[in-house]
Amino acid sequence: MSNLENLLNDLVIANRILANEEVVDAYGHVSVRHPDRPDRFFLARSLAPEFITRDDIVEFTLDGNPVGKEKRAVYLERFIHGGIFEARPDVMAVVHAHAEDILSFGLTEGTPLRPVIHSGSFIGAKVPIWDIADKFGDTNLLVANVEQGQDLAKSLGSNNVALMRGHGFAAAARSLIEVVRMSVYLPRNARALWRARQLGGEIKYLSQGEIDARNRGYSPYSVETWRAWHYWANKAGVGKLVTRPDQGKAPAKKPAKEAAKKPAKRKSR
Amino acid sequence: MSNLENLLNDLVIANRILANEEVVDAYGHVSVRHPDRPDRFFLARSLAPEFITRDDIVEFTLDGNPVGKEKRAVYLERFIHGGIFEARPDVMAVVHAHAEDILSFGLTEGTPLRPVIHSGSFIGAKVPIWDIADKFGDTNLLVANVEQGQDLAKSLGSNNVALMRGHGFAAAARSLIEVVRMSVYLPRNARALWRARQLGGEIKYLSQGEIDARNRGYSPYSVETWRAWHYWANKAGVGKLVTRPDQGKAPAKKPAKEAAKKPAKRKSR
Amino acid sequence: MSNLENLLNDLVIANRILANEEVVDAYGHVSVRHPDRPDRFFLARSLAPEFITRDDIVEFTLDGNPVGKEKRAVYLERFIHGGIFEARPDVMAVVHAHAEDILSFGLTEGTPLRPVIHSGSFIGAKVPIWDIADKFGDTNLLVANVEQGQDLAKSLGSNNVALMRGHGFAAAARSLIEVVRMSVYLPRNARALWRARQLGGEIKYLSQGEIDARNRGYSPYSVETWRAWHYWANKAGVGKLVTRPDQGKAPAKKPAKEAAKKPAKRKSR
Amino acid sequence: MSNLENLLNDLVIANRILANEEVVDAYGHVSVRHPDRPDRFFLARSLAPEFITRDDIVEFTLDGNPVGKEKRAVYLERFIHGGIFEARPDVMAVVHAHAEDILSFGLTEGTPLRPVIHSGSFIGAKVPIWDIADKFGDTNLLVANVEQGQDLAKSLGSNNVALMRGHGFAAAARSLIEVVRMSVYLPRNARALWRARQLGGEIKYLSQGEIDARNRGYSPYSVETWRAWHYWANKAGVGKLVTRPDQGKAPAKKPAKEAAKKPAKRKSR
Secondary structure (H helix, E strand, C coil): CCHHHHHHHHHHHHHHHHHHCCCCCCCCEEEEECCCCCCEEEEEECCCHHHCCHHHEEEEECCCCECCCCCCCECCCHHHHHHHHHHCCCCCEEEEECCHHHHHHHCCCCCCCCCCCHHHHHHCCCCCEECHHHHHCCCCCCCCCHHHHHHHHHHHCCCCEEEECCCEEEEEECCHHHHHHHHHHHHHHHHHHHHHHHCCCCCCCCCHHHHHHHHHHCCCCCHHHHHHHHHHHHHCCCHHHCEECCCEECCCCCCCHHHHHCCCCCCEC | CCHHHHHHHHHHHHHHHHHHCCCCCCCCEEEEECCCCCCEEEEEECCCHHHCCHHHEEEEECCCCECCCCCCCECCCHHHHHHHHHHCCCCCEEEEECCHHHHHHHCCCCCCCCCCCHHHHHHCCCCCEECHHHHHCCCCCCCCCHHHHHHHHHHHCCCCEEEECCCEEEEEECCHHHHHHHHHHHHHHHHHHHHHHHCCCCCCCCCHHHHHHHHHHCCCCCHHHHHHHHHHHHHCCCHHHCEECCCEECCCCCHHHHHHHCCCCCCEC | CCHHHHHHHHHHHHHHHHHHCCCCCCCCEEEEECCCCCCEEEEEECCCHHHCCHHHEEEEECCCCECCCCCCCECCCHHHHHHHHHHCCCCCEEEEECCHHHHHHHCCCCCCCCCCCHHHHHHCCCCCEECHHHHHCCCCCCCCCHHHHHHHHHHHCCCCEEEECCCEEEEEECCHHHHHHHHHHHHHHHHHHHHHHHCCCCCCCCCHHHHHHHHHHCCCCCHHHHHHHHHHHHHCCCHHHCEECCCEECCCCCCCHHHHHCCCCCCEC | CCHHHHHHHHHHHHHHHHHHCCCCCCCCEEEEECCCCCCEEEEEECCCHHHCCHHHEEEEECCCCECCCCCCCECCCHHHHHHHHHHCCCCCEEEEECCHHHHHHHCCCCCCCCCCCHHHHHHCCCCCEECHHHHHCCCCCCCCCHHHHHHHHHHHCCCCEEEECCCEEEEEECCHHHHHHHHHHHHHHHHHHHHHHHCCCCCCCCCHHHHHHHHHHCCCCCHHHHHHHHHHHHHCCCHHHCEECCCEECCCCCCCHHHHHCCCCCCEC
């Protein structure tokens, strides 16, 4: 497969993983920036992520218009993706979802959502809460135009995740694999913090140094990261689709196969 | 299919979705008003919703009597449906269920159940708690006659949902698709509010303006609403049954197919 | 089938339902009193309830000894059953289990477990907590002899359910169908109460009059009760085993079939 | 099978059970000490436990180096196992995992994790919290070298379980069956304690005498312990792999079969 086809194949896998891990249901979506055209991104047409295949992927400009003729319905909230890709050249992939267990953190400032577990470190030290009402007053809470997408991106700033009050979250990352990982662990981190608060006592959050240390060590194709990606893909029934740009298809259910090809340097975890 | 057959087919789908989404179990039921006879409604015979097929649907008058001979057992609590259809000409569909996560909100007034997430907006700004004991004293808590059904409807008033103390809830809406949607998101909204309360701080509820804005935008056949209906139907194993009055059968697992038939106007979300 | 065979067949169904509803796992058991020999009861040999078939059922005397030769391992805690059957002539069936969501109510007296939802009414107004340490000091917490079983029965008194501190619960009822129903709804009632407490405000429990009203209306073969039994059996994969003494086999997945045989009087719920 | 092959076969089963019981996901691992070489242990190569087969097992020295040529990726955190096996000659098996429901107890000292239910007794009276930052400052929280493994083992001391702040836990036991059991019940004990705390009132923990009594009664091949092991293995789809050193293969789904071979002495529970 070409790099582009590989990327779109990964976008299909990302949709299926997010559905299977219950980050998205009928709603929620994941996008990836065009590798050769930074002013474009790929996102599925309006369809539940669980059902998405390669044919459902549509190319968009940053203002949310499909490139070329597209007669099928598209997501209203595509402006979330365009807004973030426009404001953040470093961002290659975006997720928007309503994952239930993070919703409560967007409803009150009583307990700010911050990383407390190592797998939650990638959400970053600060998770701003964007309230669409602050600028747009009474709406249906959906990000329905370029201006609203840009305002959300502004609130996200240089952070990785923004909670959307009464709605869900938007996550931005350097790769599809990272944004999926972040979206899967965000609710887990939220639950751990929510329970810890009920246990009383002072909560130990990850330190900035710990967040930085984990961030430095991150690589989308490290054995550690790859293992989760392949594990989730197999659980979601799309293990066969998994490929590595550097190695082509990996056999379903043999996530660590690639390691055998690096005898010299032992990758681990 | 005729419009009536379409509607009864949707009623079967509604039963299966509510069962699969764990809104109902062995108990709980959903009804729809007769499209041509406002003084009649359709409800299944006494059977767990998960097992219901077209043959199990029975036609009732508003006082809860089956139309024509019906030798099979029927739901005792059919009076909930009759009472609401009688009091609310605007209501076309009713759900009664015991969904676990809403029960606690009917046991105390410590935290009133109100919409906090956008998908919960359809429950409406006010969710009254009906206590059967207020008027009927010590009962088995079941709505077992016309008078009790009417009293529940009176407590519901012009709202969309009423909690039934120590029992469950009753939801009323303009369409089957809306009442199912409302019933699926009611527990989710309850969980988000329940968790938010434990996080401390002041909770931001949806404003009346936001509730109104979402309500104005609602349409049972909008791409957004339809996507969830078809998604839930496929998850429940009845995707094949899904049809649109305006388009006939939609292929299982291709929820957004219908959009392709509207090239002129792009529906979205 | 003879009445006895019918009863033992129901005991197999009860085991499977309790396993499928996660009331029991590798541990926990359900027994039924011998219909013709009040001084005997039936309980499975030592086996996870999920795997139990007719051949695994063993007959015991009230002191916990198998009747006749039994070379297979039996449950250590059979004394729970013997103790209760001995002390309570009115009891026909007993369940002991570790259902997770009731455990916390046995660890503190901060919130006594009482019925708050209609389906929880059968646990009765009072649920005593039996602490094996009160009489027997430091043990492994298991009810391992006649004396301990009798002490538990004494703590149960005339109630339907006793919590066992740090261990689980024991439930006693007039029929297998009722004790299974009680055991399935006990954790649900516990969860509703647990959540309600977190919502603040004063909790409305079922009144004694409501508990009595529900109790008076109870019948193991009422359409209402039967519907749940058949529903649970089908979910547990043993729908085919379901029979009614008055009607013989009921077809799998057609729980309300029996109603068709009572045209005269319409049973309902 | 030889004793060694039996042990490695059990190690595969242990991996599958921990995955199916959601103690591990893409991450987490279980090891067993070499029966004839106390300075060696067995652990899988870097692979999600759900996928592990006999061929994936690797032999390690206590300093975390594979014995013989191993070109495949191995777990970074193998040092957890080496460190504990080195410090604790009595320990034959170790688990490291991120089981979600125990994480919160590692984030605060507000409610120390202690045994409250009988099945949780094996975690021991004291569960220390190890904070990698205390000695190593800002890290990625992973136990990535011998020194960190030794420091964790030092914090574990003579206890059975240590929580790892912001990361997970490490459990050590006398046998594979015991360490799996401990790891499955650790989260359940945590949930029971977490909920009890919300119910208010004083919590009754297991007494030291009760913990000791249960510990004295423990045997990996007791009917009680074996029943859970076989039950979990069947649920995880590897029931066919289950064998007993003293009896050879046990038939899938007939966990208590072995009991029939001990007519003389009736084992029970």
